[in-house]
Amino acid sequence: MNNREIARALREMALFLEMERVQFKPRAFEKAALAIEALDKPVEELWRKGGVKALREIPSVGEGISERIDELLRTGRCRELETMRRKTPVNVLELASIEGLGAQKIKLLYDALKIRTVDQLEKAARAGRIRRLAHFKGKSEENILRAIAFYREATARHPIATVLDLAHSIEARLRGLRTVQRVAIAGSVRRWKETIGDLDVLVAATRPDDAVRAFTSMPEVAHLYAKGPTKTMVRLRNGMDADLRIIPDRSFGAALLYFTGSKAHNIKLRRMAQEKHLKLSEYGLFRGRKLIAGATEEEIYAALGLDFIPPELREDTGEIEAAGNGKLPHLVEQGDLRGDLQAQTKWSDGTCSIEELAEAAKALGLEYIAITDHTRDLAMARGADEAKLRRQNREIHQLNARLRGIRILTGAEVNIRRDGSLDIADDLLDQLDVVGAAVHTWFDLPREEMTRRLIRAVENPRVDILFHPNARQLGHRAAVDADMDAVIDAAARSGTVLEINAQPDRLDLTDVQVRRAVEAGVKLCIDSDAHNSGDLRFPALYGVHMARRGWAEPGNIINTLPAEKMLATLKPRPKTAAKSRPARSRAASAARV
């Protein structure tokens, strides 16, 4: 049973408990479900290694919930949940995902009309049976039908890259209004989560009506959920929900803090405030009725005794404690990047010549770029064999002799075969500056086999970097099933660099894995994986933020170093080789990044 299924069971129990108006327990189950969804490790694996006891190590999972999970894993069922289902045989999870329906209304609908599914709900609404119920007069029926239509549209989360332009465009339009003083995009966009559920827009304005009108009449708006003097909620045509909040200027920082989230971060801050006999809301930090901080996030954190926490870290995964101890990391920034270690050219499936790409990299202020075209097995991408790579290396040497202000490194994106071996001969790899290895085939191997395969590649003394380690494509291809903790440990042992691939549909490593890698002392790089010159902006646009979400400092990222120092962190080449880069001593190679 996987994490999502366990979380589903817990969430279902939370809803049933809420129907019975049980106090506090529903929240406990809900919190545990959230914690399990946030885990990057299979709960089943923890449980197999450490039993029920290991389950209690999961935050928000205590004695009661760990025993229920144990039963789920042992038997595939939970007797208590089955009893609940018998008592109120409704599809609560499905019904609760209808906007406006919660546990109480679901119970009412079942008690009065025996509604168990969304289909039955729709029928009853169409037949006009719902409007006869107390609590469901008049408009409720319309609202339910509309909510069902939305539900059927399937509203997945949206990759951040598909949301940013929209967010910035809405921001710009509101900023263009004369009566608007301040505008900010908050929410998971500001935290740079890889996928975005909804859009949160904040406005301080002298005449709020203008902003509300402009917002609700945008061509992107498909439906208006609610409109008030301070809060307006809409559904956009792309299926996303967007909220507009009108904020007094003196509370703008408090609102920005609140709407940036995450929810868990907010709750912890509010509880901290409570402990100090203060109250934190989106309007400010209050002692009694007196506002003591609110105009900026900085002054609120300071008043709580915390250093300013960058939005990317606000997930309640230790950042609040670190901010209290002056132990927050000094996160990597866009300007720290000096080079790019993965780019494809016309030699395989890219669109630019090597020279064009090098000039574009130079224009972006980079000092070096590695050319890493695909290799032999990837025939579809016109992968290079050894002879073709040799020809390419000669061209690179000629370009380096001619070009100023940018250094081109030789390299390749070598295929990792099914058994973990590589598709290019060792003696040629020994001549390259940067050897990246990547999975492009056999994505569906069983977990054990995939883990062995990746570890074998990582431990190969000729592999400098594991490119896009999960081989996922957001919304298209799932991550390969492998024990990534074991891969990260292997990278730490063998001195292999793990890539943070900044292609917006990859973003791979994930934020959680970056953090794990940083903690394990693994070297990382942030690459564009460019296939044209425009892609070279991806590391600064997306990659840096993913690294920051994983608590990475410049010292964790090798391409914040100048070329020679960066090369010295890669694995040493055998003595016979190393044509284009100087032989590296063991000591230089061991230099810490």
Added chain:
DNA sequence: GCCGTTTTCGGCCCGACTGTTTTCAGTCG
């Protein structure tokens, strides 16, 4: 049911909007 720099009991984030139970419950984020 969970949790702890006020710890093993006694709390559990806070506020907005909707509908309509004309003072509040339900839902949402």
